[in-house]
Amino acid sequence: MNKKRVLTGDRPTGKLHIGHYFGSLKTRVEMQDNPEYDPYILIADVQALTDNFNNPEKVRKNVREVAIDYLSVGIDPKKTTIYIQSMIPEVAELTVFYSNLVTIARLQRNPTVKTEIAQKRDVFGESVTYGFLGYPVSQAADITAFRGEVVPVGEDQLPLIEQCREIVRKFNSIYGEVLVEPKAVLSSGKRIKGLDGNDKMGKSLGNAIYLSDSEEEITKKVMSAVTDPGRIKKDDPGNPDICMVSYYHKLFSTPEEQKTICEECRAGKRGCVACKKQLAKNIIEELRPIREKREYYENHPEEVDKILIEGTNKAREEAKRNMKKIKQAMRLDYFEGE
Numbered sequence: 001m002n003k004k005r006v007l008t009g010d011r012p013t014g015k016l017h018i019g020h021y022f023g024s025l026k027t028r029v030e031m032q033d034n035p036e037y038d039p040y041i042l043i044a045d046v047q048a049l050t051d052n053f054n055n056p057e058k059v060r061k062n063v064r065e066v067a068i069d070y071l072s073v074g075i076d077p078k079k080t081t082i083y084i085q086s087m088i089p090e091v092a093e094l095t096v097f098y099s100n101l102v103t104i105a106r107l108q109r110n111p112t113v114k115t116e117i118a119q120k121r122d123v124f125g126e127s128v129t130y131g132f133l134g135y136p137v138s139q140a141a142d143i144t145a146f147r148g149e150v151v152p153v154g155e156d157q158l159p160l161i162e163q164c165r166e167i168v169r170k171f172n173s174i175y176g177e178v179l180v181e182p183k184a185v186l187s188s189g190k191r192i193k194g195l196d197g198n199d200k201m202g203k204s205l206g207n208a209i210y211l212s213d214s215e216e217e218i219t220k221k222v223m224s225a226v227t228d229p230g231r232i233k234k235d236d237p238g239n240p241d242i243c244m245v246s247y248y249h250k251l252f253s254t255p256e257e258q259k260t261i262c263e264e265c266r267a268g269k270r271g272c273v274a275c276k277k278q279l280a281k282n283i284i285e286e287l288r289p290i291r292e293k294r295e296y297y298e299n300h301p302e303e304v305d306k307i308l309i310e311g312t313n314k315a316r317e318e319a320k321r322n323m324k325k326i327k328q329a330m331r332l333d334y335f336e337g338e
Contacts, residue, residue: 006031007148007182009042009085012062013052016069017208018287019192019201022251025073027152027187032079039080040146040315043067043308046085046092047139050132051123067304069211072294077307083315084308085142090319094141094326099134101170102163107133112159140164145319147180152187175329192251195225197244212294215284222248222280227272234271245275252282 008028010016016025031037043066048059063084070082085091107113113136117128124132143151143164151161161184168179193199194207201208209221225245231238240246240262249258261278264270297304327333 003038004036004149005147006037006039006150006152007042007143007146008039008152009044009142010066011044011048012059012066013048014062014203015065015210015212017201017203017210018251018283019194019208020069021073021211021290022190022192023154024152024187025070025075028080029074031152032076037150040148041070041075041080041082042085042142042315043082044085044142047135050129050135051120053129053131064301064304064308065212067308068294068297071297071304071307072211072290077311081311081314082307083312087312088145088316088319090316090323091138091141091145094145094323095134095138097326097330098137098140098167098171101167102134102137104133106163106166107136110136110159110163112136112156115156136160136163137167140167143182144168144179145322146315147322148182149180150185151182152185154187154191158184158186175326178326178329190251193244193247195221195244197226209283211287211290213287214291218283218287219277219280222276222283223273225276225279227275231272234273235268237268238265238272240265243272245272245279248279248283249275252279252286257282 008024010020010024028039028041032039043063045059045063048062049056052059067082071077075082113133117124117132120128120132139160140163142148144167151164153161161182165181168181171179172181191199192201194201194205195209196205196207198205198207209218213221222245225248227243227245228238228240229242230236243265246258246262246265249261253261257278261270261275265275324333328336
């Protein structure tokens with residue numbers, strides 16, 4: 001049976017948090033156990049440099065951290081190929097080829113790019129770099145260099161995949177049916193809000209619980225979570241619908257616990273401190289196996305490096321095979337069989 005190639009990845013700009021865990025990591029573990037799929041996961045260090053160009057050490061350090069997070073949640077290098085983007089020169093080469101097929105105006109109209117540029121004015125000011133504006137082209141190269149067929153994404157990433165599909169169609173119309181047109185599959189994972197109620201959880205916002213956090217760090221962060229602002233005293237009736245602690249109980253507590261917590265909150269029979277302590281305990285227990293695995297790999301960095309080297313070597317060979325076909329179609333196969 002021909003397996004469908006799945007292509008996903010993360011930018012190594014920091015350790016991964018529970019937003020990543022519920023948003024994509026759990027889905028990736030499920031997909032690697034599905035015999036229909038052949039998953040590839042890239043650690044996108046080149047893309048990370050597009051808005052961290054002045055801090056390469058940050059990107060370098062987090063390549064291994066992200067890899068450790070992958071292994072800790074159960075991504076199996078025997079089932080999933082994990083590789084480093086910058087070590088696949090064919091992707092950079094393909095990015096150059098594709099840049100001839102996309103106009104600047106089209107990149108500027110991409111809704112995802114427009115949103116991200118607006119969010120990064122502190123990095124770029126009023127003058128965005130060519131590298132950041134053009135990262136959808138690089139992403140198209142990431143996907144097509146490995147003949148990616150399935151790309152799990154969040155809804156906000158759909159415009160990037162559509163731009164990739166446009167590039168594939170344009171290329172194939174000129175050079176023949178060489179590239180595979182990928183299909184975006186909306187991730188079944190949830191987008192998790194931050195502890196402060198922000199729709200986005202992230203390092204820069206200071207509202208994330210990381211997979212690497214200690215029991216003490218988790219407890220401290222949960223105790224700072226936003227609750228019902230109208231509830232002043234312990235026996236005041238609360239509204240769990242606007243409480244971030246209740247929101248997280250839906251992720252980490254049993255249905256029975258959730259029901260009891262909501263009923264007692266509304267009746268003023270359970271205080272916020274007790275509710276937070278229960279949540280912290282539940283989060284700690286769910287993340288315990290991940291932390292234990294993480295501690296193992298932190299103490300055995302040579303195993304992590306070996307996995308990255310083997311995965312990258314495998315990915316490089318695949319990219320070389322596909323690039324040969326692409327260059328043949330583009331008539332760039334000089335001195336081969338002439």
